[in-house]
Amino acid sequence: MKLVIFGASGGTGQHLVQQALAQGHTVTAFARRPESIMAAPSPGLTVVQGDVHNAAAVSAVIAGNDAVLSGLGARNLGRSDVLAVGVGNILAGMAAHGVRRMIVLGASGASADAAQHQGAGTRLLLKFISATILREPFRSQREQEGLLEASATDYTIVRPPRLLNGPFTGHYRVQEDGLPPGGVAINRADVADFMLRQLGDTAWIRKGPYVAK
Secondary structure, three states, X not given: OEEXXXXXXXXXXXXXXXXXXXXXXXXXXXXXXHHHOOOOOOOOEEEEEOOOOOHHHHHHHHOOOOEEXXXXXXXXXXXXXXXXXXXHHHHHHHHHHOOOEEEEEOOHHHOOOOOOOOOHHHHHHHHHHHHOOOHHHHHHHHHHHHHHHHOOOEEEEEEOOEEEOOOOOOOOEEEOOOOOOOOOEEEHHHHHHHHHHHHHOOOOOOEOOEEEO
16 A cells, blocks of 8 residues: 655654565655655655654645555643644645555553453552653543544544554554553554454444553
8 A cells, every 4th residue: 555654753753664674665754854754765664854843745645545544742741732734734635646545653641441351459549640651642632533533534543552662563452442451551563453454344344442462
């Protein structure tokens, strides 16, 4: 497939690029810092430097692709419009070019149901950090989800808990109504694997599955 990946220079985005290429996809990687994506040119990869705030650039890079993947996220713990503006521009570009499939990186903590299968201590901790430290990033995630739900796009929102930089394992659990019991972390490489698997799976279209170790 021909894929465009936004947020390609981020932690999860880099795994998306590497794994997509390894699977034989043709990849256009859109990033503010393209130098961090690949140390050397790779067959099947086109790197485009750009900003998701630029609607024209976003629309142009979507043209001719089969699906869109997004590893976008807030760059810090403060208020950010990266998701609200960026995802809005992506959705507009998809509509303009007739691209329907979109798989995005979300965050489990943005949902009130995320911890319902966890122990009391984990539920209290998540409630605390959702209201304090991660209040703004989770607010941004909810804005992203609102935009997707209001669109006609065949989206999937992948909702992981704490992201780790460990190696790919291929071992993770998926649940529809909250994080799997005891699922408080997952490696970014495994999240990327699940996101790419959605290209050939219709089970989670217009849904937000939770993934965790």
